[in-house]
Amino acid sequence: TSKLNRLRDRPSTTAVELPPLSRWPLPDLEAQELQAWAVSSRPEVAAADARLAAAASGIELAAKRFKPDLTFGLSWTAVEKRDDRAGRLAPPEDDGDDIFAVTGSLNLPVRRRKLEAGVREAHERRWAAEEAKRAVLAEIDGSIGDLTTRLPLLDQHLSLLDEVLITQAREALRSADIAYSTGRLNAVDLLDAEVVLLQVQIAAARTRADRVVALVSLERAVGRPIPREDSP
Numbered sequence: 001t002s003k004l005n006r007l008r009d010r011p012s013t014t015a016v017e018l019p020p021l022s023r024w025p026l027p028d029l030e031a032q033e034l035q036a037w038a039v040s041s042r043p044e045v046a047a048a049d050a051r052l053a054a055a056a057s058g059i060e061l062a063a064k065r066f067k068p069d070l071t072f073g074l075s076w077t078a079v080e081k082r083d084d085r086a087g088r089l090a091p092p093e094d095d096g097d098d099i100f101a102v103t104g105s106l107n108l109p110v111r112r113r114k115l116e117a118g119v120r121e122a123h124e125r126r127w128a129a130e131e132a133k134r135a136v137l138a139e140i141d142g143s144i145g146d147l148t149t150r151l152p153l154l155d156q157h158l159s160l161l162d163e164v165l166i167t168q169a170r171e172a173l174r175s176a177d178i179a180y181s182t183g184r185l186n187a188v189d190l191l192d193a194e195v196v197l198l199q200v201q202i203a204a205a206r207t208r209a210d211r212v213v214a215l216v217s218l219e220r221a222v223g224r225p226i227p228r229e230d231s232p
Helices: 002-007 031-041 043-064 085-089 112-181 187-222
Strands: 069-077 099-107
Touching: 002 187, 031 043, 031 112, 031 187, 043 112, 112 187
Parallel strands: none
Antiparallel strands: 069 099
Protein backbone atom coordinates (compact mmCIF):
# COMPACT_ATOMS: atom_id res chain seq x y z
CA THR A 1 0.00 0.00 0.00
CA SER A 2 2.79 2.41 0.88
CA LYS A 3 4.66 1.72 -2.37
CA LEU A 4 1.54 2.20 -4.48
CA ASN A 5 0.68 5.46 -2.73
CA ARG A 6 4.21 6.74 -3.23
CA LEU A 7 3.95 5.96 -6.94
CA ARG A 8 0.60 7.81 -7.06
CA ASP A 9 1.90 10.79 -5.05
CA ARG A 10 -0.58 10.17 -2.24
CA PRO A 11 -0.20 9.83 1.55
CA SER A 12 1.22 6.44 2.49
CA THR A 13 -1.84 5.54 4.61
CA THR A 14 -4.38 6.10 1.81
CA ALA A 15 -6.56 3.03 1.31
CA VAL A 16 -5.92 1.15 -1.94
CA GLU A 17 -8.63 -0.83 -3.72
CA LEU A 18 -6.93 -3.22 -6.11
CA PRO A 19 -8.91 -4.60 -9.06
CA PRO A 20 -8.85 -8.32 -9.84
CA LEU A 21 -5.68 -9.50 -11.52
CA SER A 22 -7.72 -10.38 -14.60
CA ARG A 23 -8.06 -6.63 -15.18
CA TRP A 24 -4.31 -6.12 -14.92
CA PRO A 25 -2.93 -8.20 -17.79
CA LEU A 26 0.58 -7.71 -19.03
CA PRO A 27 0.77 -5.06 -21.77
CA ASP A 28 1.29 -6.65 -25.17
CA LEU A 29 3.97 -4.14 -26.09
CA GLU A 30 7.66 -4.33 -26.85
CA ALA A 31 10.15 -2.45 -24.70
CA GLN A 32 11.12 -0.30 -27.70
CA GLU A 33 7.51 0.87 -28.13
CA LEU A 34 7.20 1.68 -24.43
CA GLN A 35 10.47 3.64 -24.60
CA ALA A 36 9.13 5.61 -27.58
CA TRP A 37 6.02 6.45 -25.55
CA ALA A 38 8.17 7.55 -22.63
CA VAL A 39 10.30 9.82 -24.81
CA SER A 40 7.16 11.53 -26.11
CA SER A 41 5.36 11.67 -22.74
CA ARG A 42 7.88 12.19 -19.96
CA PRO A 43 8.22 15.87 -18.96
CA GLU A 44 11.89 15.26 -18.10
CA VAL A 45 12.61 14.62 -21.79
CA ALA A 46 10.78 17.80 -22.84
CA ALA A 47 12.71 19.79 -20.22
CA ALA A 48 16.01 18.33 -21.47
CA ASP A 49 15.13 19.26 -25.06
CA ALA A 50 14.27 22.80 -23.93
CA ARG A 51 17.64 23.10 -22.19
CA LEU A 52 19.38 21.90 -25.34
CA ALA A 53 17.54 24.49 -27.44
CA ALA A 54 18.43 27.23 -24.95
CA ALA A 55 22.08 26.14 -24.98
CA ALA A 56 22.18 26.20 -28.78
CA SER A 57 20.75 29.72 -28.76
CA GLY A 58 23.34 30.71 -26.16
CA ILE A 59 26.17 29.49 -28.39
CA GLU A 60 24.79 31.42 -31.34
CA LEU A 61 24.44 34.57 -29.26
CA ALA A 62 27.96 34.24 -27.82
CA ALA A 63 29.39 33.86 -31.31
CA LYS A 64 27.57 36.97 -32.51
CA ARG A 65 29.26 39.06 -29.81
CA PHE A 66 32.51 38.80 -31.80
CA LYS A 67 30.99 40.89 -34.57
CA PRO A 68 30.74 44.70 -34.47
CA ASP A 69 27.41 45.94 -33.27
CA LEU A 70 26.07 48.87 -35.27
CA THR A 71 22.93 50.52 -33.96
CA PHE A 72 20.82 53.29 -35.51
CA GLY A 73 18.04 55.22 -33.86
CA LEU A 74 15.42 57.67 -35.04
CA SER A 75 13.29 59.82 -32.74
CA TRP A 76 10.64 62.48 -33.23
CA THR A 77 9.28 64.91 -30.66
CA ALA A 78 6.14 66.91 -31.29
CA VAL A 79 6.51 70.57 -30.16
CA GLU A 80 3.60 72.95 -29.76
CA LYS A 81 3.87 76.71 -30.13
CA ARG A 82 4.13 78.73 -26.95
CA ASP A 83 0.85 80.29 -26.03
CA ASP A 84 1.96 82.25 -22.95
CA ARG A 85 2.21 86.03 -23.10
CA ALA A 86 6.04 86.12 -23.23
CA GLY A 87 6.06 83.53 -25.94
CA ARG A 88 3.56 85.45 -27.99
CA LEU A 89 5.43 88.75 -27.57
CA ALA A 90 8.85 87.29 -28.34
CA PRO A 91 8.48 83.82 -29.79
CA PRO A 92 11.70 81.77 -29.71
CA GLU A 93 13.39 80.63 -32.86
CA ASP A 94 11.78 77.56 -34.46
CA ASP A 95 8.77 77.94 -32.20
CA GLY A 96 6.39 75.00 -32.80
CA ASP A 97 8.81 73.11 -35.01
CA ASP A 98 8.95 69.35 -34.25
CA ILE A 99 12.30 67.86 -33.32
CA PHE A 100 13.80 65.03 -35.32
CA ALA A 101 16.91 63.20 -34.15
CA VAL A 102 19.07 60.47 -35.65
CA THR A 103 21.43 58.52 -33.38
CA GLY A 104 24.02 55.87 -34.05
CA SER A 105 26.44 53.75 -32.07
CA LEU A 106 29.16 51.27 -32.87
CA ASN A 107 30.30 48.61 -30.39
CA LEU A 108 33.60 46.91 -31.18
CA PRO A 109 34.53 43.48 -29.71
CA VAL A 110 37.74 44.59 -28.06
CA ARG A 111 37.52 42.43 -24.90
CA ARG A 112 38.10 39.16 -26.72
CA ARG A 113 39.10 37.13 -23.66
CA LYS A 114 35.76 37.83 -22.07
CA LEU A 115 33.97 36.97 -25.29
CA GLU A 116 35.94 33.73 -25.68
CA ALA A 117 35.07 32.79 -22.11
CA GLY A 118 31.42 33.40 -22.92
CA VAL A 119 31.63 31.05 -25.92
CA ARG A 120 33.28 28.35 -23.82
CA GLU A 121 30.61 28.74 -21.15
CA ALA A 122 27.89 28.42 -23.78
CA HIS A 123 29.45 25.19 -25.10
CA GLU A 124 29.73 23.83 -21.57
CA ARG A 125 26.05 24.53 -21.03
CA ARG A 126 25.24 22.61 -24.19
CA TRP A 127 27.40 19.65 -23.15
CA ALA A 128 25.76 19.67 -19.71
CA ALA A 129 22.31 19.69 -21.35
CA GLU A 130 23.29 16.79 -23.62
CA GLU A 131 24.57 14.82 -20.63
CA ALA A 132 21.35 15.55 -18.71
CA LYS A 133 19.26 14.24 -21.59
CA ARG A 134 21.44 11.14 -21.91
CA ALA A 135 20.91 10.50 -18.19
CA VAL A 136 17.14 10.83 -18.57
CA LEU A 137 17.05 8.47 -21.55
CA ALA A 138 19.30 5.98 -19.75
CA GLU A 139 17.01 6.05 -16.71
CA ILE A 140 13.97 5.44 -18.94
CA ASP A 141 15.71 2.61 -20.78
CA GLY A 142 16.84 0.97 -17.54
CA SER A 143 13.47 1.26 -15.80
CA ILE A 144 11.43 -0.06 -18.72
CA GLY A 145 13.94 -2.82 -19.47
CA ASP A 146 13.94 -3.96 -15.83
CA LEU A 147 10.15 -3.88 -15.45
CA THR A 148 9.32 -5.56 -18.76
CA THR A 149 11.74 -8.35 -17.82
CA ARG A 150 10.50 -8.67 -14.24
CA LEU A 151 6.76 -8.73 -14.97
CA PRO A 152 6.73 -12.05 -16.91
CA LEU A 153 8.82 -13.64 -14.16
CA LEU A 154 6.35 -12.41 -11.53
CA ASP A 155 3.49 -13.88 -13.57
CA GLN A 156 5.26 -17.23 -13.80
CA HIS A 157 6.00 -17.18 -10.09
CA LEU A 158 2.40 -16.31 -9.26
CA SER A 159 1.06 -19.06 -11.52
CA LEU A 160 3.36 -21.58 -9.83
CA LEU A 161 2.17 -20.48 -6.39
CA ASP A 162 -1.56 -20.29 -7.19
CA GLU A 163 -1.86 -23.33 -9.44
CA VAL A 164 0.66 -25.75 -7.92
CA LEU A 165 2.18 -24.93 -4.56
CA ILE A 166 -0.96 -23.74 -2.77
CA THR A 167 -2.85 -26.83 -4.00
CA GLN A 168 -0.05 -29.07 -2.83
CA ALA A 169 0.14 -27.33 0.55
CA ARG A 170 -3.62 -27.69 1.04
CA GLU A 171 -3.50 -31.36 0.15
CA ALA A 172 -0.58 -31.85 2.53
CA LEU A 173 -2.52 -30.10 5.30
CA ARG A 174 -5.61 -32.23 4.59
CA SER A 175 -3.52 -35.39 4.74
CA ALA A 176 -1.86 -34.20 7.95
CA ASP A 177 -5.26 -33.42 9.46
CA ILE A 178 -6.52 -36.94 8.64
CA ALA A 179 -3.34 -38.49 9.98
CA TYR A 180 -3.60 -36.39 13.16
CA SER A 181 -7.23 -37.43 13.69
CA THR A 182 -6.21 -41.09 13.44
CA GLY A 183 -3.25 -40.63 15.76
CA ARG A 184 -0.54 -41.19 13.14
CA LEU A 185 0.77 -37.57 13.47
CA ASN A 186 1.22 -35.36 16.48
CA ALA A 187 0.12 -31.73 16.87
CA VAL A 188 3.54 -30.37 15.91
CA ASP A 189 3.40 -32.11 12.53
CA LEU A 190 -0.09 -30.72 11.94
CA LEU A 191 1.08 -27.21 12.82
CA ASP A 192 4.05 -27.61 10.46
CA ALA A 193 1.65 -28.38 7.60
CA GLU A 194 -0.44 -25.33 8.49
CA VAL A 195 2.68 -23.14 8.59
CA VAL A 196 3.74 -24.37 5.14
CA LEU A 197 0.33 -23.46 3.69
CA LEU A 198 0.45 -20.04 5.36
CA GLN A 199 3.93 -19.37 4.00
CA VAL A 200 2.85 -20.27 0.47
CA GLN A 201 -0.24 -18.05 0.77
CA ILE A 202 1.90 -15.17 2.04
CA ALA A 203 4.34 -15.68 -0.85
CA ALA A 204 1.44 -15.58 -3.32
CA ALA A 205 0.04 -12.38 -1.76
CA ARG A 206 3.47 -10.77 -1.80
CA THR A 207 4.04 -11.74 -5.44
CA ARG A 208 0.59 -10.42 -6.39
CA ALA A 209 1.37 -7.10 -4.68
CA ASP A 210 4.81 -6.93 -6.33
CA ARG A 211 3.15 -7.49 -9.70
CA VAL A 212 0.69 -4.61 -9.20
CA VAL A 213 3.49 -2.33 -7.99
CA ALA A 214 5.58 -3.27 -11.04
CA LEU A 215 2.69 -2.49 -13.41
CA VAL A 216 2.12 0.91 -11.80
CA SER A 217 5.87 1.56 -11.86
CA LEU A 218 5.89 0.74 -15.57
CA GLU A 219 3.14 3.27 -16.22
CA ARG A 220 5.09 5.86 -14.22
CA ALA A 221 8.25 5.06 -16.20
CA VAL A 222 6.35 5.42 -19.49
CA GLY A 223 4.63 8.60 -18.34
CA ARG A 224 1.15 7.62 -19.50
CA PRO A 225 -1.49 4.92 -18.89
CA ILE A 226 -0.81 1.65 -20.66
CA PRO A 227 -3.86 0.24 -22.54
CA ARG A 228 -5.16 -3.03 -21.14
CA GLU A 229 -7.50 -5.66 -22.46
CA ASP A 230 -10.44 -4.24 -20.50
CA SER A 231 -9.80 -0.68 -21.71
CA PRO A 232 -12.45 0.76 -24.08
